[in-house]
Amino acid sequence: MSTPAERLAALDAAARGPEREGAILLALEDEALTVRDRAIRLAARYVEPAVLGALVADGEHAVRRNAGLSALERQGPYAVPHLTVMLGASDPELVMFALQSLARIGYPPAGRSILPLLHHADPNVAQSAIEAVGQLRTREAVPALLKLVEGELWLQLAAINALGAIGAAEAVTPLLALVPDSVLAEPAVQALRTIAAPESLEPLLRVLPAVRERALRDPLLLAVAVVIDFHPDPVPLLARAGPELAASAEFVAYLAQALAALPAAGDMDGEGDSLQRAAATLAVAAGIEALEPDLLARLATDADAIWLEGVFHRFPDALAAHRPRLLGHPDPDVRGGVLRAARFEEHELPELYEHLEDTHSRVRAAACYAMGRLELDSTAPLLVERLRRGDRAEQAAAAQALGRLSADALTDLESCLRADADETVLMLALEVLSTCPVPAFEPRVLQLAEDRRPAVRRAGLRAAARVTGARADVLLLRALADRDQATQVDALELMVARGGEKSVAVLVAMLGTSDSLRFHVIRALGQCRAQAGATRLRDLLPQCAPHEQLQIVAALIRIAPPWIGTFLRERLGDSEVEMRRMAAQGLADLAEEHELPVLLPLAEDADWNIRNEVARGLGRLARPVTRQVLLALARDVEPVVAATARAALERLQPEAIRIPA
Amino acid sequence: MTGFDQAELKLLTDLIQERFGLMFNGIRMEILESRLRPRLRELRLTTLRDYYHYLRFHPDREAEFARLPAMVTNNETYFFRETHQFDLLIHHVIPERRALLRDRPLRLLSAGCSSGEEPYSLSIALHNAGLPLAGMSWEIDACDLNPERIARAHEALYAESSLRACDAEARRRYFTQEAGGFRLKQKYREKVRCFPSNLLAPNGALGWAIYDAILCRNLLIYFSEDAFAAAIGLFARSLAPGGYLFLGHSESLLDRKTSFAPAMLGGAVVYRKLEAA
DSSP: OOOHHHHHHHHHHHTTSTTHHHHHHHHTTOSSHHHHHHHHHHHHHHSOHHHHHHHHHOTTOHHHHHHHHHHHHHHGGGGHHHHHHHTTOSOHHHHHHHHHHHHHHTOTTHHHHHGGGGGOSSHHHHHHHHHHHHHTTOGGGHHHHHHHHTSOHHHHHHHHHHHHHHTOGGGHHHHHTTSSSSTTHHHHHHHHHHHOOGGGHHHHHHHGGGOOOHHHHHHHHHHHHHHHHHOSOOHHHHHHHHHHHHHOHHHHHHHHHHHHOOOOTTOTTOHHHHHHHHHHHHHHHTTOGGGHHHHHHHHHHOGGGTHHHHHHHHSOHHHHHHHHHHHTOSSHHHHHHHHHHSOOOGGGHHHHHHHTTOSSHHHHHHHHHHHHHHTOGGGHHHHHHHHHHSOHHHHHHHHHHHTTSOGGGGGGGGGGSSTTSOHHHHHHHHHHHHHSOOGGGHHHHHHHTTOSSHHHHHHHHHHHTTSOSHHHHHHHHHHTTOSSHHHHHHHHHHHHHHOHHHHHHHHHHHTTOOSTHHHHHHHHHHHHTOHHHHHHHHHHGGGSOHHHHHHHHHHHHHHOOTTHHHHHHHHTTOSSHHHHHHHHHHHHHHOOGGGHHHHGGGGGOSOHHHHHHHHHHHHHHTOGGGHHHHHHHTTOSSHHHHHHHHHHHHHSOOOOOOOOO | OOSSOHHHHHHHHHHHHHHHOBOOOHHHHHHHHHHHHHHHHHHTOOSHHHHHHHHHHOTTHHHHHHHHHHHHOOOOOOTTSSTHHHHHIIIIIHHHHTTGGGSSOEEEEEESOTTTHHHHHHHHHHHHTTTTTTTOOEEEEEEESOHHHHHHHHHTEEOGGGGTTOOHHHHHHHEEEETTEEEEOHHHHTTEEEEEOOTTSTTOSOOSSOEEEEEEOSSGGGBOHHHHHHHHHHHHHHEEEEEEEEEOTTOOOTTSOOSEEEEEETTEEEEEEOTTO
16 A cells, blocks of 8 residues: 555646546545645646536545535636536535535625525525525625524524625614524624624614623624724714713623733634723723723733724713823823823913823823824923933933924934933934934034944934935945944935935945845845836846845836836746746736736746736736636646635626536 | 735745745744744845745855744743653663663654753653663753754753743752753753754754654644655664654654554554664
């Protein structure tokens, strides 16, 4: 008896010869999973759906039937006509297989052919049909599904899920009727969450506090939060519902529990995390005051809770009403949280100044942050003071705030740029100037860009890159030869960001060197999309090492000079497969319709990556004439290629399914 | 689901599989991605294809390949994990091979040893079994793909998590508590030789027909079919005739044509190298 590895090798060899189909079909029954998997890939590519359909129809051999089904599914849209024919089979099991495969293939036009099966006499077939129209999001199925919601329990559940998957707003009323007192309440809530119709918010808010069982209450809370997220104007409704929700101690305690819940181990879909967010959204939007301190303290202390700031900003009214009291809260984290979450106006600046004197540095830093959001030049002196004398958190917040002010306001930064300034202060001041350049400080910035300390030098270069004029150009140019390689590459990136003909000219001149920096220079020219460097790059190609050659082709693809098509076609003949792949990538990015004759033959290339690029390129061009090639690529033995081809097919106008004779 | 381009990810994972035999899917793919992103930023590369080209062609590619194992492996383990196989070694394998061990030390290999928890646990088990008193000596070779893990094994300084299966008495007996954690006592580190090695490298550092037993547990599950076969071939070459191979619970040589025969020891399946192989 041969080993799986030997049988695998024999299969691969046979797949290249005239006995291919027979060998593949035989291998579909192999006892080793690795051999069967390979056979399924090959069957998807080389065996017609009708032949595979016959394997599925033959219920005698379960392994072969499953393998045939997997191969059919892998064929994607190519197998859809045959699977559609299978829907008319007399064997209910076969029809179910076809329905499940169509659902998994996910080709939307297939949904219409499933409609007659929604009321099939065999409840299992009907259930599979309902599930399939849900997965295919077939809107035409909605009227029938609404009727099924009122039908027998077995099909009700499937119909509810399908209506949710389709996002049928017309299902909101019948679904709400099932909540809370029905065995179908939970799936109905799940469906309402997926549909997220604005009109469901009010009834859901009514039901939520009345339901006590966590198994239903948690999904309800999630549904409410999703509906709030998608609602165009939920505030009036929430303002009305808020006092009643806040008055229920039991409900507030539930929300507090949900906020404290950590995602369970193995909670792969992040439902625990979602529940926290849902509870926070409702608490903030409905203005449940008792929960605000905890939420604000979390915002102030937990870097992962930055999303809370967005929630408070979206629903600012309640916090605004409670702000004076919360700013006087004994917990400094609550005070810090309010300063980050609340909106302040110019006339409220004195209130912020007070918090700059708070005994806790996190509160002082939050006050700087709040001042920055106001973008008022008058705050500059105080912020500079914090930058100079504050602790690390305050310094960083002050620098960030200063970066939002106008250049005219930043004259006080002078004290931070002096030679005797602390290194941290100096670097933060330079960061401010790299965001907001100040002409008066340009000489000092240019000086610091040559500082002996690498970190200061790099910060100086970032600021210098914002200075106009030849001196900054020279500095950046000099930094390309800095003794510190990180500074060299920084300088290169800054030159790219600075742009302009001069930068390109410098970069092109640097192509003459052959040190390690040239690799980055080539990339930089590509990032600049420097037409002026294109010819030089092309001419350099034969003299370069392979890693540079690939970067040259990548850069030229970005630059896209007029001769790029010819250049890439030449590279397709290269002996190095990576060069051919790169050329195919370029053609996929740039080829126009008249270049299809170059691209299409590559769909048969032996290299999977080149076939993948063809599929990508055809998807970009989205021309119906390429459908047959894409259908073949959608059956590719390599799943990545098949997936790219399927995505490309989705960009073509769906074609009516042609039933085979 | 991944944030990287799937085709580019395949280019890279195929290369890693070719070089180290490791396969990626599910959670391991996510770990790989989370470690690659910062590395790409450090190298100032934009896409995975850039990184793939770097590994294939850049003059510094060998240095990068040397770093890669630390990024692509996650062999978190601990002392005294699954010690049942140590008992089998002590109570079945050593008595069976006692005649051979009169003139030479017992030779063991811990393949995929991570930061040394397995070979050092084995060393402790051999001490506790009274081998020194019986006048028997041993040598434990321990290898891992990841040089950083091997460096940690040399240091033998462990965090609390590595001692999760050690009670207070075990901690006191085998370790000395220091500021940075728990350091294994010197006597258990002697006779253990940890070294980096790629089991798939053509000129690996393993000896020829020298080991009495090889432990390779919960490593081969990450190997591709070809890499699995290559590693088993290497173990067959490195084991002395009649030597034993211990695999993890979910790894098996059944249904494979190899130089090993399954054997039941103490109710567990282990693999014995055929005398003629």
